Amino acid sequence: MTLTKSLLAGTALVLAAGGASAQEMANEMTIVSWGGAYQNSQLKAYVEPYMEANPGVTVTWDESSAEAVAKLRAMNEAGNITWDLVDVVAADSIRLCDEGLAMEYDPEDLLAEGDDGSSAEDDFGDLLVDDCFIPQIVYSTTFGYRNDMVPEGADAPSEICDVFDLETYPGKRSLEKRPINNMEWALLCDGVAKEDVYDVLGTPEGQEQALAKLGTIKDDVIWWSAGADTPQLLADGEIFMGSTYNGRLYSVIVEQDQPVDMMWDAQVFDLDGWIIPEGLDDAHLARVSDFVKFATDTQRLADQSQYISYGPARLSSAPLVGEDMKPHMPTDPENAKNTFLYNYEFWADYRDDIDAKFQAWLAQ
Template sequence: MKMLNIKKKTTWLRAGILGSGLLLASTAQAFTVISFGGASGDAMQKAYYEPFDDQTQVDLVPGDYNGGLSRIRAMVETGNVSWDLVEVESPELIRGCFEGMFEIIDWERLGLKNQLIDSAVEECGVGTFVWSTVMAYNADRLDKAPQTWADFWNVEDFPGKRGLRKGAKYTLEFALMADGVPADEVYDVLRTPTGVDRAFAMLDKLKDHIQWWEAGAQPPQWLVAGDVVMSSSYNGRIAAAQEEGQNLQIAWKGSIYDLDYWAIVSGSEQVDTAYDFIKFASQADNQAVYSAEIPYGPVNPEAISQLSDKQAARMPTADANLEGALAMDTGFWVDYGEELEQRFNAWASRL
């Protein structure tokens, strides 16, 4: 299995107190952990929440959201912080760190830097798993299997509605790959005005056939119901549907992979507990339990040996699944994300 090394745009130089082993937090106040929920949240419940609560007697209260920074920003600006630890995607992590929404991670205190893959180490975040946004399809509803994003755009040979995430991120990359741009050239093209126009022109061609999703649970639900015949989707959501006996399949070529991170909300009164939890959730044994429940790649390499060959082969980080895949360019979306999302929203409002 190939480990990832996504280029970091920030530094993590800060001295701190050396931590040795898992500290047991002692507080009566509830500790709130916010994730993206769904099948991943269920896996976190088994791998992290319940065993952490059993070992520490911390009152851990899980919750979920659909991402974004608006609610976190409002909490920090008003000083009314009710979330302690949040799962965030990499562009939001970097942007939120720059704006002061997240605590700077004291990596000496955490004591994990040498245990995790390089891309899990960020100034304000600790990577927790590697995931992919993939093309998924219902094999019971198509006569032949689509292989590429060009197939996704081909409504003549593959008739039916398609699902795409309602936003610029991922969608613009897929549009360019559908137009023949190789995965390793996508961000170079998208950095040019001509490339952006090209991506939106591709969306214009498909707009009448798109059903837009906003929550990760929607693509597998729509695929099973027949509302769409193929959709972009988080790979773990499709795996969960497969476990339930649904004949949903993944085309890995042209997938986009990245990490999700734990970030401590600035102003949290549970910083000590957050460090304890992050350390606990980063241990190989616990990461293996999580990845066995949902095929997102562990960031602690020692967890790999605890997975079966079948389980390892379903990870985004498996060599076969990385072939033709695209690493999320976090710096690109930090630099251009706000502008592109505004243009996407204006475009979508005219549909």
């Protein structure tokens, strides 16, 4: 679809979305995302084209997605919802949906059909993980390492358990300051079979086992909270290896040309998408619904892959991804030889309890 056709389509959606006219829609939106390269990809693929097609609409960004659950709980308690659209991972969507903090929707009403004529429900398929989640991308959390810091005589790290091997690969690591992914990797590298990880992690003994394994490298870990932290630490040479989202590593490797390589082993596949907070007034809901239909159509999701190496969530978008980007996608066959599938339902159920235990362990 050409840019001109895209803009015309966006204008048509303004008149059609939810039966609302432009006059009945709010002229501003607050969109919550993660900052950095990912938020920039949303800006370029979705927001700037939408604003060009809808003069007078303004967008304010809030980079609080990591705290979305807690902040939406607080807003609901105060009866003051100030966000219009929130980017979240699938497990957080399940929690928000279960708690009535995210709006349930019908995919056939809110989302556009695929460019190939498929229904929205068929096009997104199993990625519609609950009644509130609006899928956007498939991404992974994986490791990058400084290729100029590989010890002399050692092979470059290629397996997830190399993260725990301080003898062969000395140096600082960076890990996210939360239990998700870290606990799974720790159990894998403590001898738990992949298919048993969540059964073990669901027990107090399994949680202690994971924390004990993480404890073997704890003194050499820099804990990160923002996705941009690990790429910066790698670029500055402050760490030898670190975890982050694959798109952030793509940025530091390809766009910044840093001496960094990817380590795809046991990359954790996850989903990211939108939720609409429950309780928006009619004008804001009409505007957000219009934007969502625009931002999640076949072409727009493919467009995002121009700016970051995340796979689009619609089947009909996959053929439109550029050939130069495909080798950098987590779903590329060469990169996906040994993946770990994130269990959304597990973390929706256990997140609060394991978070508390993990943070107490960090403080020790």
